[in-house]
Amino acid sequence: MKKRHGVLALLCVVSVITFLDRMAIAVAEPGIRADLRLSPVEWGWVLSAYILANALFEIPSGALGDRKGQRFELTRIAAWWSGFTALTGWCRSFWQIAGSRFMFGIGAAGAYPNAAGVISRWFPKREHARAQGFVWGASRLGGALAPLILVPLQQTVGWRAIFWVLGGVGLIWAVVWGVWFRTDPAEQPGITQEELDELDGCSRKPGHSGAPWARLFALKHLWLITIAYFCYAWGSWFYFGWFTTWLVKGAGFSVAQMGVFASFPFIMGLISNVGGGGISERMVMRYGRKVAYRWVTGVCLAVTAGLLMAMSLVSGQMTIVVLATLGLGVMDLMLPSAWAMCMSLGGEYGGTATGVMNTAGNLGGWVGALVFGYIVNATGSYNLPLQVIAGMVMLAAGLFAVVDCTAGLDKMPVKRRLDQGVF
Numbered sequence: 001m002k003k004r005h006g007v008l009a010l011l012c013v014v015s016v017i018t019f020l021d022r023m024a025i026a027v028a029e030p031g032i033r034a035d036l037r038l039s040p041v042e043w044g045w046v047l048s049a050y051i052l053a054n055a056l057f058e059i060p061s062g063a064l065g066d067r068k069g070q071r072f073e074l075t076r077i078a079a080w081w082s083g084f085t086a087l088t089g090w091c092r093s094f095w096q097i098a099g100s101r102f103m104f105g106i107g108a109a110g111a112y113p114n115a116a117g118v119i120s121r122w123f124p125k126r127e128h129a130r131a132q133g134f135v136w137g138a139s140r141l142g143g144a145l146a147p148l149i150l151v152p153l154q155q156t157v158g159w160r161a162i163f164w165v166l167g168g169v170g171l172i173w174a175v176v177w178g179v180w181f182r183t184d185p186a187e188q189p190g191i192t193q194e195e196l197d198e199l200d201g202c203s204r205k206p207g208h209s210g211a212p213w214a215r216l217f218a219l220k221h222l223w224l225i226t227i228a229y230f231c232y233a234w235g236s237w238f239y240f241g242w243f244t245t246w247l248v249k250g251a252g253f254s255v256a257q258m259g260v261f262a263s264f265p266f267i268m269g270l271i272s273n274v275g276g277g278g279i280s281e282r283m284v285m286r287y288g289r290k291v292a293y294r295w296v297t298g299v300c301l302a303v304t305a306g307l308l309m310a311m312s313l314v315s316g317q318m319t320i321v322v323l324a325t326l327g328l329g330v331m332d333l334m335l336p337s338a339w340a341m342c343m344s345l346g347g348e349y350g351g352t353a354t355g356v357m358n359t360a361g362n363l364g365g366w367v368g369a370l371v372f373g374y375i376v377n378a379t380g381s382y383n384l385p386l387q388v389i390a391g392m393v394m395l396a397a398g399l400f401a402v403v404d405c406t407a408g409l410d411k412m413p414v415k416r417r418l419d420q421g422v423f
Contacts (some may be wrong), residue, residue, distance in 0.1 A: 002193045004199075007181065008131055010219025011115050012138035014078060014173050018111055019142030019240075020150075021085045021166050022050070025101065026244045027150045027262070030255055031159035032097070042094050044373020045239040048366045049098045055362030062355025069117045069183030073110065080107025086167025089160035094201035105284065109362075116341020116343055120350040122185055124198060126281065128343055133277020133336035139333060140269030146205045147244065151259030158372050170285025212349065212409070222345050224354060228362035228399035229338065229357045232301060232331075234392040235308060235364030237267060239328050240386075242372050250316035251320050261321050268329030277336040290406045293341045298401030300334035303393035311392070312383040331393070338400070345408035368392070 025032070025047065034042060066075040084104035090098035112135070119131045119260060150162050182188045185199055216222060238246075244262050247253040253261065276296070283292035307327040339354060346353025368389060375385040 002039035003185070003188050003194050003361040004195065006222065007118060007122050008134055009137050009236055010173075010177055010181065013076070014111070014177070015135050015138035016076075016142040016145070016164075016172055017116070017170050018081070018108060019139040020146050021081065021104070021108070021170065022240055023146035024085070024150055024162055024166055024243050025088070025141050027146050027152055028162060029245055031154055032250075034064035036092070036094060036157070038094055040373045040376045042098075043245075044370050046094070046098050047373075048369040050108070051237065051241075051366040051369060052364050053102045054109045054365070055108050055359045056112060057364060058359040059352070059355040062113030062358075063352045064114060065110060065114040065117045066349055066352050070114045070121075071178065071181050071183045072264050073114050074118075074181075075174050075178035075350070077109075077111050077114065078177065080166045080171050081111075082127060082170030082174065082233060082270065083107070084167075085170060086164050086208060089163035089167075090174060099103065110355060111187065112339075113358055116339060116354045117349055118183075120343060120348070121183065122199065125344075126284075128357075129211070129280040129284070130277035130334045132339045133273045133275070133280070133312060137273030137277075138330065139272045139401075140266045140273055140328075143266030144270060145238070145262040146266075147259045147262040151255070160319075163179075194386040209295045215409055216346070216349065216356065219345060220405050222342070223339070223347065224357065224399055225403045225405075226357050227358040228297075228396045228403065230360040231392045231396035231399065233361035233364035234368035234389045235301075235304060235327075235331055235396075236361070237368055238372070238386070240365070241369050243324070246386065247320075247324075248380050250386075257317075257421070261324075264321055264325040265328035268325045269332040272329045272332040273335055276333040279338065280337045281287040286407075289341075290404055291338045293399050293405050294403065296337040297334040297341070297403075298397050299332050301393055301397035301400060304331040305390045305397060308390035309395060312386040334400075341403060341405040345407040347409040350410065364392075384390060 008394065029043070031290075032038070059071060061077065083105050084100055084107055087268045088097060088100045088104065091100050115135055116132070117129055119135075123131050153162050153165070174362065184195060185191055214235065244258055244266075247258045247262060248255060280292060280296055285293070287295075304327055307323050311327065313324045314320060314323065338357075340356045343350035371388065372385040375388070376382055
């Protein structure tokens with residue numbers, strides 16, 4: 001087995017873990033809210049505290065990984081977030097649990113931008129979308145496992161213990177990654193010269209003098225994809241946060257039913273991410289990156305918006321399960337393309353560029369989670385905020401459809417670089 005496949009396997013494992021940790025708070029919602037007596041608005045702030053912290057520290061963490069190397073940064077990230085995941089189990093009030101989730105978000109920030117940075121160093125460009133598909137597919141596996149594992153565990157040992165168990169699992173991964181992985185493929189024990197030759201042209205070593213912020217923020221299409229990702233994230237974070245609550249209080253499912261059916265969209269998301277990476281790779285070979293990524297992202301999000309709107313209008317439980325499953329599945333089909341798109345814009349600073357994009361996504365998720373809670377508190381309806389989310393996802397579809405991922409840093413005219421004082 002090639003060493004980069006072992007690297008990808010470890011990235012997939014941490015992707016499973018981080019989504020188990022993210023989803024644990026949503027799955028444990030009945031026990032937490034009953035124990036701490038939290039209102040819909042307070043619960044919206046608990047859900048969004050992590051997202052806000054993730055947004056604020058996403059870019060610094062991505063840039064630090066590009067500069068210092070992803071070996072150190074991902075070890076630090078996993079150890080930090082695991083510690084505060086465990087601390088969540090000791091919380092006794094709204095302020096404690098909101099603060100714990102905020103600190104958890106600070107630690108977890110940059111996990112996916114740094115994973116993207118690893119992929120940019122360890123994988124040829126033609127394999128970027130497929131590798132991203134496996135990483136994001138693994139995240140959905142974590143989302144699917146969360147209700148299946150954590151709901152029965154909560155019923156057996158209580159909601160607090162699930163956070164202690166998850167914290168220990170994350171710390172084990174941090175030790176394994178820190179001991180085995182090397183940021184520069186040439187320094188990885190046991191790697192062959194043949195594999196290194198396959199990586200010719202990849203940005204291997206850390207040690208940039210610093211991210212070229214002026215050049216990055218001069219890229220019109222980086223701004224476009226950032227705004228698009230802000231809008232898209234209203235939809236994704238609905239599934240990561242409010243979805244389990246919506247199933248019970250908006251769609252009339254029991255907690256036991258939720259523990260089963262809430263996993264269905266994430267199982268479909270796993271299939272879609274893995275398949276989406278392969279589809280994107282074939283479309284790029286046939287149509288080129290610019291056209292392929294535009295079509296995949298724009299069409300998938302437009303279809304998703306329609307599915308989310310339909311979810312808010314129907315009443316049959318099986319119909320809702322089908323629509324919800326297809327909603328995340330179709331939305332996730334575009335995710336490898338979106339990240340490969342941004343990596344293409346950032347070039348050797350792919351970790352930094354994806355950190356900018358994912359920061360916007362976290363901000364979108366933060367705003368969306370809060371808006372959902374406030375609308376529920378004001379109207380008592382769980383379907384009205386879902387309709388607002390569908391509108392934001394449709395807006396994202398239109399924006400992604402005009403992003404040109406070939407207009408990145410490596411295509412910026414030399415004259416413009418000189419004018420901006422780069423040299």
